[in-house]
Amino acid sequence: MGMTLTQKILAAHAGLESVTAGQLINAKLDIVLGNDITTPVAVNEFKKAGFDKVFDKDRVAIVLDHFVPNKDIKAAEQSKQCREFACSHCVSHFYDVGKMGIEHALLPEQGVVTAGDCIIGADSHTCTYGALGAFSTGVGSTDMAAGMATGTAWFKVPSSIKFILKNKLPSNCSGKDVILTIIGMIGVDGALYKSMEFTGDGVASLSMDDRLCICNMAIEAGAKNGIFPVDEVTKAYMNGRCERPPVVYEADADAEYEKVFDIDLSEIVPTVACPHLPENTHPASELSDIKIDQVVIGSCTNGRMEDMETAYRILNGNKVADGVRCIIIPGTMQILRECVENGYYTAFIDAGAVVSTPTCGPCLGGYMGILAAGERCIATTNRNFVGRMGHVESEVYLASPATAAASALTGYITEPKEV
C-alpha cells in the first residue's frame, strides 16, 4: 500500500522502508523548537533528567516571542532562563529582542526549516511549516526536552484526510478564509490525531503566505500536521533562503486517505469564526450587525508581509472608526522593516492604528491589547476560546486580514470588497 506525503517523510526519518497509520516509530528530528513560555519548562525537565548537552546546537531553535519585550518581571525571568540556556549550549538559532519574530513567521523566513524536514516545536502552531512540504508538529515541553537531548521523538504514524483544492480564490479571500471554512466543515476535532494533506490544481494559485496560514490552523481542527506538496511556488520561496538543502517527497498515487474533501476555492467567501470555537464559522456578510471594540492584525497565523499589504491596501487613506482600537503587529523584524520602507507604517498611523514590534501578545491574552468584560475583538489570530484575549466575558471573532481591516474602518464586522 502506498504512503501519504506525511508517512513518506516519517518513514525516511525513522529509517524505515515504509510505515502505516497507527504504527509507533522513533524519528530523527531536523529542528527542535521552543519559545519563552515552553522552553523554561523544557529546560527544567532537561536538567532534572540529568542531560548536559543538546544533540546538535544547530538543530535547536529558541525564539522569545510570546511575552517580549518582557511584559513583566516574571516574563523577564523566563526570557533570562531561555537566554542563559541558549548561551550555555551555543544554540545557533536563538532569537532575542531585536532579532526575533513570531516563531512561525520567523523560522520559514530565515530559512531555518525546509522541505522534507521532520520538526517538533513546543508550540501548537508548529504545524505551520507543513506549507514547505515538511512534517512539523506541536508537542509539549517534555517532548522538547527529550528532542533536544536525543534528536529524536516518538510518533504514532497518522492517517490522513485529503483536501483537493480546485480553482482560484476570489480577490477578497485568502488562506485564512480557506482554513476557517474547512474547520467550520469538519469541526475542531475533525482531524484529531490525523494529517491534513492539501493537494489539487488549486494549490498553485495559493501564495506561500496563504499556505503557511492554512497549515498554521491545522491544529484548530485537532490535526497532528497540515502539509502541502512542494511545487514551483515553494521552490521559489526556498531558493537562496533555506540553510539546508530541501528534500522533496511526494505522496504515492495509491496512498490511502480516511476521507477526501473537494474544496472549490472560487466558492470560498470571507469567513468569520464566532465565539468561542474556531469551528463556529459564518460568512462575514451575515455578521454586519456585530459591533467591535478592537481589531488585531498579526500573529503566527496572519502577521506576514501579504497580510500587512492587505491591511495597507484597505486602511491607507482611510480612518479607523471612532471607538475602535486597531492594533497591527508585523510578524518579524524584517516584515516590520518592510512596513517602514514601503510606507505602510506611516499609513497605519495616519489611519489611527497602532503598530507594535513582533509579539504573540494579545493573541493568547498576554499583553498588548487585552479585552475588558463585554468587549469584542475581530482578530486575524487563531483561537477564540473563552478568555483567550482577556476577560472571560470578552469575545474574539477570527477573520482574515482583509475582513479585520475592513471592519476596523466601519466598527462592525464587514465583508471586504473584491478588488
Added chain:
Amino acid sequence: MNTKGKVFKYPDNVDTDVIIPARYLNTANAQELALHCMEDIDTEFVKKVEKGDIMVAGWNFGCGSSREHAPLVIKTCGTGCVIAKSFARIFYRNAINIGLPILECEEAAEEINANDEVSVDFDTGLITNHTSGKTYKAQPFPPFIQNIIKCGGLLKSLKEGEDND
C-alpha cells in the same frame, strides 16, 4: 496503581486556555499555576478538589495550545485521573509524558455525573462508579506508552533506555 475520588464534570472541547489561562504563564512554577486551574470555566474547582479526585469530560479534552502547564496544573491540584470521550493529541502526549493518568472511555464520560464517587484501576483500565454501581472498561494504552507511564514519564524512560544500552 489506582485512584478514587469525586467527579468534576466538564463539557466537550475543554481547551488549555481555560485549564490554565495564558495570562498566568509568565511563570513555570507548578504550585503557583495550579491556583488558577480551570478558573475561567469553574472558579470552584481549586477550592473543592481533593487528592485523587477525577475529572470527567466530553470530546477533545485539552484542545488548543501545546502548553504542558495544562496537564501539569491538573496533576498538581491532586487530580488522580482525567476520563474523557477523546483527548486533543498534544494534551494526550503531554499527560503521558508528565505522568498524569488519562483514560478514553466514551460510555463512562457520558454516564458519570458530577460529584459521583468513582475509582479507576490503571492496570486493568477498569472504571467503577460507586454512586451508580456501574463499571466501565477503558481502552488500554499500547505497551510502548505503558512503559513511559511505568517509568514515571518520558525523560525517565529515555534515561532508563540509555542506562540499559
